Amino acid sequence: MLTPALLSSGQWVFLAVIWGIVIILVVVYATRRFLPAKYLLPGTLFLIVFVIYPIIVTFQLSVTNFGDGTRTTKEVSISRIIANSAVQVEGARTFDLAVGSAGASTAGPYTFLLVDNETGDVYAGTPDGLEELDPDAVTVEDGAITAADGYTILSRGEVNELSQADGPLAGFAVPTEDGVITAQGFSAVELSSPLEYDEATDTITNTETGVEYTPVQTGDRKYFTSEDGERLSDLSWGENVGLDNYIRAFTDPTIARDFVGIFVWTLTFAVLSVATTLVLGMFLATVLNDPRLRGQKMLRAVLLVPYAIPAFISLLVWSSFFNSEFGLINTTLGLSIDWFGDPFWAKVAVLMANLWLGFPYMFLVCTGALQAIPSDLKEAASIDGATGWTNFRKITFPLMLVSIAPLLVASFAFNFNNFGAIFLLTEGGPFTPDNPTAGGTDILISYTYRLAFGGGAQQIGFAAAVSVLLFILTGILAAIQFRATRQLEELS
Template sequence: MAGKAATPLLDRGGREASDEVPRPPRSVGLGGQIGKIVALSVTVALAVWAAFPLVQQRQWLGLGIEIAVVAVICYVYLSPRRVPTKYLLPGTLLLIAFQVVPVLYTVGTAVTNFGDGHRGSKAEAVVAIQTSSVTRVAGSTEYALSVATRGTAGTGPLVFLLVDPAGAAFVGDADGLRPLSGATVNGGRVTAAEGYSLLNIGQAAARGPEVTEFTVPTDRGAIRAQGISAAYEGQAGRLYDADCDCVRETATGAVWRADDDEGVFVNDVGERLAQGWKVNVGFANFTRIVTDGAVAGPFAGILVWNLAFAAGSALGTFALGLLCALALHSPKLRGRRIYQILLILPYAMPSFAMLLIWRDIFNTDFGLLNRMLDLDVDWFGGTWSARIAVILVQLWLGYPYMFLVATGALQAIPKEVGEAARIDGAGAWQQFRRVTLPLLLVALSPLLISSFAFNFNNFTAIYLTTEGAPFPADNPGAGGTDLLITYMFRLAFDAQGAQYGFAAAISVVIFAIVAVISAVAFRRTRAQEEVYS
């Protein structure tokens, strides 16, 4: 190390121990020190940069978390103790931010009815109901409109800059209407405003549909655009009445009462308004998996196929890879190297692209397979042909990796073991079955388990090939090759209305299944004790 500047102040680690044995003074590398100072300075600089938007948008909670994180980082790396934490902190912070928090939030979502029509709070639902019922009535206030944004003209969030008949300027967005200061009003309309960039006619016209949809909620209703240069304040046809906790339609007197258990407004005959709010529904989503016939029926079937798919893919690739590894594991074999290189080529090809290419090989009308064999088979149309096809594709994608691993494991088994077995009179098969395979399994079972866990949730394998097809006529939501995760995805992002809460509940069930199977499998292997040693 270049610098031997071992200042006692910066001496780190093992102070207690140095009482017993006299040791040479710790040389704290100068390079290491500089590196640490630079890294911490960069962290602090980034934190300051990140703090500005938080302050600007008054995100005090976010700011608090940020300060706490930076404080922890500085404490850990400046203190001479907590050595393991120094090594674990970067990964752990990222893990918490981008895996643990989303997972916990998903689990939290599982006990709500979060989804289309149940996105926000009750107050937001009321605003949505009122603004969507706005109609123009005689005597509505007219405004001169300038469409503007705080961001870039093409994509930034829109705001309306309005001038009322009395000449006062306002700014309106989804939060409501506020007086606008620092605006230049020219010819009865806003022509410039501090902090906003105005869209010219072409830009505003290009975002026409957005402008038409845009509403600024007000006490009596909402402000909507008419064209791109005028706006009016319409009256809400439906108004929320806090006294009866209901929504009343002014013209007809019809009433929808709030149901706080389900998060909807519902009338006497059970009709619901489209806009509801997010409420806690307890374990309703979980019981629905078991009790709702339309869900429970396919769920059991999908689970069985999902287990078969995961086990088939993991064991199939392993068996095929092992067979090839055994066949090529012989010094007498000529051209072994060539075989190896050609064999593992699928591993080098981009898997997402190869999934799509396999999909098109199986295509009914243009596919290579049908044309080569002069057939007209709808491969993804029959449940079993589709299932065999997706497993075949998984075999092709996965076996080169297993081949590589098995080759390595075979090379690691000492030759003497095989020789000893032969001297004891074991045949080739016996030697493989009783000696080689058990040794291989000890080394490779963790890999088999993680391959199973991976394939259990192998979304792309299905989504990029069959997309879950074939779908039975009576239940177009659950297809023959659907895995639980693709089934969940369809529920979560269905065109008929997303059901995030329910999808999250299924996610939790999937997680529980995989975790239990893997835990049992790990317990059965000896890997665990070795790993914890």
């Protein structure tokens, strides 16, 4: 099923990769050889597909200016600029229009399939220009092309959907010697434009005024601009920008200020989340580990209830608890705290909700670690006169850390990127009028999300660069933590 779709869309790399994986699977599992590979291959494939490949794609995106206003190629943007200035003149050619895709109907690239209303000639039009087609390669019914070799004909509903704002067919124009061809409903007309593009000099010239426009860098994008600074259009295009996004992350004063503040809170949030859940989980595990306690199994089951409830449901419930007017916490305790309106109390609310979500996990791992500690060690310490606190501090806790230290590192990495807890509870807020981008409880991952998909102009390329930096930062912190936990191996 995938092969025809990839062939029709020209995705040769993906086709080669998929068939390469199929061949490897057949060779490994259809023979009695390669026994170790039978166990290693599934995990390796999942690692490549779900970890390594997304990292590569994110890095590729991070060196572009992809985002709002830069989703199209330079050729498409130029054709739209010329089309926006074009007007219909007397005697202009008109066409019946069909839209074809060289691949799947939803994938593109798209082509105008045109039938000249006067001569009946058939053409294929792209942002690169107009090309006459062989009449034998198309099927024309009622004046319009209904089938063409190498193309999938889009339905009218699909054309309407793709022609919406920011759609791939919005402003689609085909340059010609006399102007451009643009769609008017399900027909097309050739318009005359005073603008001409010269590929050799990379300039657009207004033939009526003689003004020449060249691409000028503004921020992370380029616009055709005249010598006196007049911008021809607000249309830009996507292109590689190298390391500009990374340089911007460290040199832009606003970004640097937000980044440092958010990083400090992210680190604080991750450390406190791990510390508070560990302390509560360890305390409960220690108390319930006493064999003399009645109802031990039932109490353990009750403490695991928060872990069994989906996190997004718990966070939405906690969100209602923190309502400043009729929330359970303020109403029950007689408080008047604006939990989500004050940055400090919003941080406290996030930590409290995350404590509820995280302590059952720590309770589980600490219970397992406690039960793995030989009881004769504690008995020997008690015979030597150790108190209960000394026993816990000198024997139980160090031995427990041997087992749970790697899990603490994983928990830190998870909370360092705990998007759900922030977004579902506070959405990163509260925000100030002078800075609606960075909120009081934003961590780096929620800040990155807002840059990429926020209500303002989407900066997906820049957000990808921040994501790469966040990945490197998380990896460095995890490596430091793992290195610090190596000394615990001497206790095992």
